[in-house]
Amino acid sequence: MRKIFGFHGGIHPPENKHQSMAGVIELAGIPAQLTLPLSQHIGAPASVVVAVGERVLKGQLIAQAKGFVSVPLHAPTSGIVSAIEDRLIAHPSGLTAPCIVIDTDGKDEWVEHVGTADFESLEPAELINCIREAGIAGMGGAGFPSAVKLSVKPDTKITTLILNGTECEPYITADDILMRERADQIIRGANILSHILKPDEVLIGVEDNKPEGITALRAAAQGSNIEIVSFPTKYPSGGEKQLIEILTGKQVPSGGLPSDLGIVCQNVGTAVAIANAIDKGEPLISRITTVTGKGVSTPGNFEVLLGTPMSFLLERAAYQSEINNRLIMGGPMMGFTTPDADVPIVKTTNCILAPTEDELPTPPPAQACIRCGLCAEACPATLLPQQLFWFSQGKEFEKLEAHNLFDCIECGACSWVCPSNIPLVQYYRNSKAEIIQTRQENEKSEQSRVRFEAREQRLIKQAAEREEKRAARKKAAEERAKQAASGEGEDPIQAAIERAKAKKAAQENA
Ligand code: SF4
Numbered sequence: 001m002r003k004i005f006g007f008h009g010g011i012h013p014p015e016n017k018h019q020s021m022a023g024v025i026e027l028a029g030i031p032a033q034l035t036l037p038l039s040q041h042i043g044a045p046a047s048v049v050v051a052v053g054e055r056v057l058k059g060q061l062i063a064q065a066k067g068f069v070s071v072p073l074h075a076p077t078s079g080i081v082s083a084i085e086d087r088l089i090a091h092p093s094g095l096t097a098p099c100i101v102i103d104t105d106g107k108d109e110w111v112e113h114v115g116t117a118d119f120e121s122l123e124p125a126e127l128i129n130c131i132r133e134a135g136i137a138g139m140g141g142a143g144f145p146s147a148v149k150l151s152v153k154p155d156t157k158i159t160t161l162i163l164n165g166t167e168c169e170p171y172i173t174a175d176d177i178l179m180r181e182r183a184d185q186i187i188r189g190a191n192i193l194s195h196i197l198k199p200d201e202v203l204i205g206v207e208d209n210k211p212e213g214i215t216a217l218r219a220a221a222q223g224s225n226i227e228i229v230s231f232p233t234k235y236p237s238g239g240e241k242q243l244i245e246i247l248t249g250k251q252v253p254s255g256g257l258p259s260d261l262g263i264v265c266q267n268v269g270t271a272v273a274i275a276n277a278i279d280k281g282e283p284l285i286s287r288i289t290t291v292t293g294k295g296v297s298t299p300g301n302f303e304v305l306l307g308t309p310m311s312f313l314l315e316r317a318a319y320q321s322e323i324n325n326r327l328i329m330g331g332p333m334m335g336f337t338t339p340d341a342d343v344p345i346v347k348t349t350n351c352i353l354a355p356t357e358d359e360l361p362t363p364p365p366a367q368a369c370i371r372c373g374l375c376a377e378a379c380p381a382t383l384l385p386q387q388l389f390w391f392s393q394g395k396e397f398e399k400l401e402a403h404n405l406f407d408c409i410e411c412g413a414c415s416w417v418c419p420s421n422i423p424l425v426q427y428y429r430n431s432k433a434e435i436i437q438t439r440q441e442n443e444k445s446e447q448s449r450v451r452f453e454a455r456e457q458r459l460i461k462q463a464a465e466r467e468e469k470r471a472a473r474k475k476a477a478e479e480r481a482k483q484a485a486s487g488e489g490e491d492p493i494q495a496a497i498e499r500a501k502a503k504k505a506a507q508e509n510a
């Protein structure tokens with residue numbers, strides 16, 4: 001039996017997962033309109049390749065990746081592109097962003113596509129390219145382009161491939177139902193990933209509160225070298241660094257990557273998307289999303305087309321707006337309240353939570369920090385959350401970075417234990433956004449400075465060259481004048497007259 005390790009901190013919030021696990025995965029259906037943000041992943045937004053008024057088919061490329069850390073976007077069903085414009089997206093501050101809007105035609109007509117019967121006949125680079133072109137980004141919530149994660153440096157030996165089936169956040173059951181119903185596809189995805197990375201071992205990590213999922217995976221993995229590892233439930237075991245520590249005892253250093261330790265981690269949902277892309281040639285156009293909370297009468301898990309309005313999905317779960325206090329995209333720990341029910345489902349939307357006031361009360365006003373230290377005890381990243389809170393309030397960005405703010409996985413464990421109800425994670429999110437913005441602005445002004453200095457240098461060089469030529473011409477003229485005056489050499493004016501005369505005579509003869 002494999003040895004299981006622990007990680008620092010963590011909490012045990014009420015799980016509330018049973019509500020959405022009564023049924024099977026249901027198809028959400030095709031809404032009248034889909035809104036597809038060009039940025040549904042970490043990295044550069046995709047760039048549009050269709051025009052307004054164009055008919056598109058299901059699976060057709062509608063926006064291509066722009067750069068290495070970017071993923072393309074495909075039409076989730078057939079229809080007409082009715083707009084390419086800024087629309088409200090899923091963001092806590094009600095941001096708008098560029099989107100492609102498709103008026104669906106209900107025909108669900110596929111573009112021509114073909115898979116690969118024998119993935120083992122393909123080179124790893126070809127498989128990674130298929131994954132890139134299928135628009136696959138991490139479906140566990142982070143949305144990092146999968147092809148980038150798989151493109152490890154040539155001299156890096158990957159010893160351990162981990163599939164993350166932990167799904168530690170309360171309420172969310174999208175991965176659990178996937179493991180129960182589509183374990184074969186998860187194992188297929190694991191085999192493809194294994195063929196790409198050639199690891200020594202393949203592990204699928206699942207918390208022990210998902211016994212059916214574990215049984216289904218073990219049955220599907222029989223006869224393979226894939227090991228299903230179950231471990232005690234604790235939030236946030238599903239954080240990539242925490243799961244790696246649980247399964248291997250190794251800690252990813254601050255600012256480091258799992259691949260530095262010879263480890264690659266992918267979500268189980270991503271593994272299914274990879275299996276579909278390779279076996280069937282299907283791009284990522286739908287995902288499993290949990291719709292739950294007492295604000296819906298029939299909570300469950302839905303296979304939903306990307307771009308589907310949240311309101312459409314809520315109706316499928318018999319939404320009761322009169323008893324719902326707020327709408328959360330994601331879970332209660334890491335999710336955020338959306339200001340509008342029409343924002344679209346994207347590649348990273350694992351849950352829509354519609355709680356009642358009893359169920360998830362509106363947080364009371366924050367009190368002053370009493371320096372109890374509970375937040376530091378709970379932090380799985382071994383940070384000092386109260387210190388980070390002080391620095392965030394004072395906008396002391398250098399100190400925040402020195403205290404490893406960017407190691408914060410925004411799990412919310414510190415806020416959950418805080419007796420003063422301080423929304424700590426919100427401070428960290430805002431500070432991270434401000435630091436990133438400042439970095440980008442500094443980068444831009446540095447680029448402008450470099451361009452300005454290069455232009456100045458160019459102008460000085462051009463002026464010097466002009467002056468040099470002018471001086472050379474002057475010197476040559478002076479030389480000629482000197483020679484003419486001394487009778488040496490030919491008189492330039494007389495020579496020109498002679499040449500003109502000779503030319504005229506030649507023309508007359510002709
Ligand atoms: S848990 Fe809250 S009150 Fe206690 S030290 Fe941390 S921030 Fe302060």
Ligand code: SF4
Nearest residue numbers: 379408409411412414
């Ligand atoms: S949100 Fe960040 S600081 Fe708070 S417990 Fe999680 S990792 Fe630690």
